Amino acid sequence: MRSRWRTVMWLAACLVVLAGVAWWFARPRPIDALASVPVVSPQSEPARRGAVLAAAGDCMVCHTARNGSPYAGGRPLATPFGAIESTNITPDPDTGIGRWSAEAFARAMRRGISRDGHHLYPAFPYPHFTKLSDADIAALYAFLMSRRPAVAPPPRNHLAFPFDHRPLVAFWNLLFLHEGPQPPDPARPADWNRGRYLVDALGHCGACHTPMNRLGAEQPSHAFRGGLIDGWDAPALNALNSGGSGAPRWTASELADYLHDGFSSAHGAAAGPMRPVTDSLRQVPRAEVEAIAAYLLSLGPGPAAPPSPAPGPRSLAPNPLFEGACASCHAAGSPMQIAGARPPLSNATSLHAGSPRNAVRMILDGNGWDGSHGAYYMPGFANLLTDEQIAQLARYVHDRHGSGQSWPDLDAAYVARLRKETAP
The missing domain is CATH 1.10.760.10 (Cytochrome c-like domain)
Incomplete structure (x- = not known):
């Protein structure tokens, strides 16, 4: 019995060593820092197009602290594993991404790997951004490099053990990251494909509106069935036109009004975590927002809800x-x-x-x-x-x-x- 136990322990030790060697050779390599910060005019065509893309992706919402400089990071993002601080994505050479090349930026967007080779936490929604086109990633890079630099070292994350060890993210990526652009569906019209791209890739709507599993990854089988964000319920997006809950159905124009202006006369105003999203979408052309609305309404009603119990006693007297x-x-x-x-x-x-x-x-x-x-x-x-x-x-x-x-x-x-x- 003792020799069998010793054999098992040796096999386990060998597996650990082999896993360590494999990780060493497969670990992400640093990408050389630029010698100087790229000079990009805010009026250049790529930067102007990137500004619209950044608004559609709500980049400033997460990467700006309360009363902080735009895009300078420092906003805590609550997760089930602790708080993750957003990083400085201004072109400051020391505390931001000023010395990042376009290649390093694209790798971070597609694979969640920083310029120096460390893994980014998936609170940064690279599982969505990996679907972006090369042209859009280049435009976003140009826009960020055209911003005013801000000296702002990111605060320390507050994560519980073992989630504070970034190398573990590599195993998370093996399970949940599916790299590569999202091809259009040839059976669907252009506005539907555009809306899907804006929702699934750039807007990363599922990050809030899809329930997560225990490892903090979205559950594809429950896509857009609702989630929880900053203390608010993010409602299901696959039942906007069902009216099944008793709420009024959304039309395409009402949903576009709500997303673009933050208000629909038929439904009310955006509030809570959705309010900054609609504030950003005001900067996006109306046609783009209409494409988002068309795609979301095409998702149709979600799974049939169980029959509601009979209403309990109601307080209808004046209050x-x-x-x-x-x-x-x-x-x-x-x-x-x-x-x-x-x-x-x-x-x-x-x-x-x-x-x-x-x-x-x-x-x-x-x-x-x-x-x-x-x-x-x-x-x-x-x-x-x-x-x-x-x-x-x-x-x-x-x-x-x-x-x-x-x-x-x-x-x-x-x-x-x-x-x-x-x-x-």
């Missing part, structure tokens, strides 16, 4: 909290309903969802006003109402204007948990 805090904007015939073109609450997707999460988040956080449209704005009540009051208010609004079963789990403890999720 003092609603009358005092909400009615001036949301009651029928209120000034904001008339002058602000604010859609009725019955059109709000969050009130037809199976979970109260987004409705509660909206009451807690509100929706900031950037001066472009009064119907966007809603003050947050996190510091004005107690957990119990917010639970009562959300339950009342859902029962009066939503559909489906009442939210039985919505209570003060539920609201308290949501507060803690995004507490600074």
Whole structure:
């Protein structure tokens, strides 16, 4: 028995050594740093085209810290394994990508490998960017090199062991990275193929709207069935035209309005993590956004939902909290309903969802006003109402204007948990 155990241990040791040797020879090699930072005019055609692509890809959203310099990084990205800090992608030679060649940039976009050879964490969505065309990667490189350099070393990541060891990402890539451009579907029209490219490659919509497995990779068999991001539910994108949940169906023009302008008179305003996305898409030509809408609506209804239980007891009597805090904007015939073109609450997707999460988040956080449209704005009540009051208010609004079963789990403890999720 002892000799058999010794043999097993020797075989295991040999396998470890062989794996180490294989990793040593297969590990990514550094790409030489440039001697000087490339000079690219912001007015050059590649840089101008890259600016539109960067907006469609929401690059600045993740690579800009709160009150920080654009593209200088430093924004913490929450993951199930800890917080990953976004990096500086300005052309600063020491703390940014100023000494990166076009080849090094393309490798990072396609394979998730930094110029010096270390693996990037897939919070940077290179599994999507690998589908980009060579021309678009070159345009993005030109745009970033045309930005103003910012000296901003990235803060340290806060990842639990063993996820703080970057070499492990190589094994993640073996399982989940499928390198290479996405060929067009010849059976589909040009706008559909363009929309799929913008959604699947550049926009990386699945990174938020597709559920993840335990290793933090998207589940292809559940593509666009919804996810969780920054404390908000990212709704399913494969049922926008089904109306099955009781929410109004989306038309192509309504969805394009929402994505391009952040507001649809039939559905309401973008909020939470979706608000910065629509802010970026305002810089993208309307035709591109219409292609995105066409593709998303073609995904069709998702899997049939199980029959909803009979609605529980509903609170339809007038509610003092609603009358005092909400009615001036949301009651029928209120000034904001008339002058602000604010859609009725019955059109709000969050009130037809199976979970109260987004409705509660909206009451807690509100929706900031950037001066472009009064119907966007809603003050947050996190510091004005107690957990119990917010639970009562959300339950009342859902029962009066939503559909489906009442939210039985919505209570003060539920609201308290949501507060803690995004507490600074």
